[in-house]
Amino acid sequence: MSTRLWVSDDFESLVGQAAQWLIQAMVDHQADSNRPFSLALAGGSTPKRLYQVLSQTAQQQGVDWYKVLLVLGDERNVPADHQDSNYRMIRENLLGGIQIPDDNILTIPDPGGDATVAAEKYERILRDRLTKRPDGWPMLDCVLLGLGDDVHTASLFPDSSALTQSRRCYVANWVAKLDCWRMTATFPLVNSAERVAFLVSGASKSSALQALWHSPHDLHRFPAQGIAPQRAELNFFVDRAALGSVVPPQGLVVETD
Ligand code: 6PG
Numbered sequence: 001m002s003t004r005l006w007v008s009d010d011f012e013s014l015v016g017q018a019a020q021w022l023i024q025a026m027v028d029h030q031a032d033s034n035r036p037f038s039l040a041l042a043g044g045s046t047p048k049r050l051y052q053v054l055s056q057t058a059q060q061q062g063v064d065w066y067k068v069l070l071v072l073g074d075e076r077n078v079p080a081d082h083q084d085s086n087y088r089m090i091r092e093n094l095l096g097g098i099q100i101p102d103d104n105i106l107t108i109p110d111p112g113g114d115a116t117v118a119a120e121k122y123e124r125i126l127r128d129r130l131t132k133r134p135d136g137w138p139m140l141d142c143v144l145l146g147l148g149d150d151v152h153t154a155s156l157f158p159d160s161s162a163l164t165q166s167r168r169c170y171v172a173n174w175v176a177k178l179d180c181w182r183m184t185a186t187f188p189l190v191n192s193a194e195r196v197a198f199l200v201s202g203a204s205k206s207s208a209l210q211a212l213w214h215s216p217h218d219l220h221r222f223p224a225q226g227i228a229p230q231r232a233e234l235n236f237f238v239d240r241a242a243l244g245s246v247v248p249p250q251g252l253v254v255e256t257d
Contacts, residue, residue: 003234005252011049011201011239013257018199018237019053022142025195027062029141036104038130040071040185041094042144042154043086046199048093050144055097065100069129072108072122073143074155074184077172079112087111108183115172115181122183123170133192138169140193143185147200151208151222154190155182162186163219163226187226196227197235206244213249 006021008014022039029037041047059065076084080091087107095105106129109121130138145153155173156162162173162184169189173182190196200209212224219226227234236252248254 001228001230001232001234003236003249003252004255005248006235006237006255006257007243008237008239008257010241014199014201014237014239015049015053017255017257018050018197019057021197021235021237022050022054022144023058023061023063025142026058026068030062030064030067035131036067036069037141038069038071038139040073040140040143040190040193041086041090042073042146042199043075043089044146044148046146046201047144048089050199051090051094052097055094059098065098066104068100068104070095070100070105071126071130071140071185072106072183073145073190074182075108075111076155077112077115077118077181077183080107082112085111111183115183119170119172119183123168126169126189135192137188137192140189142195142197143190143193145190145196145198145224145227147198147205147208147212147224149204149208150177151211151224153198153224153227155184156187156223156226157182158223159220160223163223190227191229193229193232195232195235196229197237198224198227200236200238200242202239203241203244205238205242206246209238209242209244209246213246 080087133139157175165186
């Protein structure tokens, strides 16, 4: 696994770099392949601006959304129109501005009810709709991830049961610190992707980057350390506020804008 660090002066530049990286990957894929480009979207607040930029520019730069499958990297266990829903955030910041068939948007059935049942249904949808690798794992062409202050990513939180999941690609996960259920892609699914990119912005994330890159390996304390795609390049799009005085690990390829 190679790792590339993209350092931007500010958040807007981070978004621009990540958007161009992703659009190029999608355009290149669509030029070379007949199968759809499967993109797992991160939740939370950081990616909102990226989704807005994608909705405004990707089609003009050659992305055919009819040849894209959109996946929820994780979701809160709330109805799809709830203010905390990642799907709602994606609908409001991306979907409203692009021409993509509803069937290409892989939504989680009945969120807000039984999270275990919803995650099981979504697992079946992913295994049905995504291309399979020879080892049988569904393959995502790109996974976008955020990074929590506690070094969680997707809804893989410290000390949660999903961290040890090795058979499933999507599970319900009880998050004790939030006293709520989440539904999330698992490490095996993310780590079988073709491309993985973290989006990390703001000074509040510096300590999480420090722990992620320099603390002893401990999945239960620092879940994002479990993101290690076997076949893919792992990308970090960070701004200088998030990087702060954190020294990137040896061997990272560093791109600056
Ligand atoms: C979610 C996300 C979560 C998020 C991080 C960072 O559902 O909230 O999947 O993993 O990416 O918590 O969130 P911010 O981008 O809001 O800082």
